[in-house]
Amino acid sequence: MDRFKEKVVVVTGGCRGIGKAIVEKFLEEGAFVYAWDFKIPEENEPFIEDDSLKQRVRIIQVDVSSAESVENAAQKVLDESGKVDILVNNAGITRDNLLLRMSENEWDSVLNTNLKGSFLCTKALVRSMMNQRWGRIINISSIVGEIGNAGQANYSASKAGLIGFTKSLAKELASRNILVNAIAPGYVRTAMTDKLTPEQKEMFLKNIPLRREAEPEDIAKVVLFLASDDASYITGQVINVDGGLVM
Numbered sequence: 001m002d003r004f005k006e007k008v009v010v011v012t013g014g015c016r017g018i019g020k021a022i023v024e025k026f027l028e029e030g031a032f033v034y035a036w037d038f039k040i041p042e043e044n045e046p047f048i049e050d051d052s053l054k055q056r057v058r059i060i061q062v063d064v065s066s067a068e069s070v071e072n073a074a075q076k077v078l079d080e081s082g083k084v085d086i087l088v089n090n091a092g093i094t095r096d097n098l099l100l101r102m103s104e105n106e107w108d109s110v111l112n113t114n115l116k117g118s119f120l121c122t123k124a125l126v127r128s129m130m131n132q133r134w135g136r137i138i139n140i141s142s143i144v145g146e147i148g149n150a151g152q153a154n155y156s157a158s159k160a161g162l163i164g165f166t167k168s169l170a171k172e173l174a175s176r177n178i179l180v181n182a183i184a185p186g187y188v189r190t191a192m193t194d195k196l197t198p199e200q201k202e203m204f205l206k207n208i209p210l211r212r213e214a215e216p217e218d219i220a221k222v223v224l225f226l227a228s229d230d231a232s233y234i235t236g237q238v239i240n241v242d243g244g245l246v247m
């Protein structure tokens with residue numbers, strides 16, 4: 001399928017986990033994709049191995065929490081491709097702690113990466129979408145932004161913030177035919193959830209009606225749906241992709 005031929009896509013946090021799965025799916029469907037990431041893969045670390053797909057991917061080192069770094073990366077994309085059609089704000093971190101033990105640095109780094117990072121990336125790239133009167137912005141939130149989670153006040157606040165950001169932008173940009181939606185994943189098997197204890201994992205699994213964790217591809221497929229013409233009448237929505245955990 002070539003649903004995204006001629007489309008230019010930016011995926012933040014695109015070298016690992018869910019972001020990498022999103023990059024791969026867009027490449028498979030014909031897009032030209034920029035993977036923005038803090039730490040770019042080492043020479044010996046396989047990223048995209050298929051030769052025909054490799055030609056349509058570029059990796060750019062960026063810290064999404066820094067305006068200067070984001071503006072430089074955006075300039076590189078625009079200089080090379082002349083436009084951006086689709087932005088996926090996926091980069092995110094956790095720094096879990098109970099509130100009384102949470103440091104100011106733990107609060108700031110999570111808010112700066114997850115929420116401010118999405119603001120900076122969107123601001124740097126949205127003008128190109130506005131000029132062409134077509135664009136898609138997909139923000140990766142989390143179910144904990146909807147229901148909260150003990151020990152994750154910083155992360156939950158950042159993900160709830162992303163939902164407000166999504167809805168405000170959806171209203172602001174609709175007249176330019178730019179659709180803005182969020183995905184709220186539940187429990188996805190990545191490096192981020194590897195950190196959970198076996199007891200925590202068991203607790204999640206017990207409560208998921210579909211009785212399995214998500215694979216990164218489960219999230220990527222919904223990102224591609226929201227970016228596709230099939231979703232051309234959907235904006236300002238939060239789609240839970242969580243095996244039924246929150247309903």
Ligand code: NDP
Pocket residue numbers: 012013014015016017018019036037038039040062063064065090091092093113117140141142143184185186187188189190191192193
């Ligand atoms: P990973 O930790 O596997 O990947 C996150 C990616 O974001 C990494 O490539 C990381 O880079 C990058 N990143 C972190 N900070 C920055 C930064 N300042 N600038 C640029 N890139 C950065 O996490 P997941 O794939 O699991 O998570 C992806 C998104 O999905 C996140 O927003 C997360 O909050 C969300 N999510 C994940 C869930 C899960 O269960 N896994 C559930 C709900 C939401 P590096 O490795 O170099 O630090």
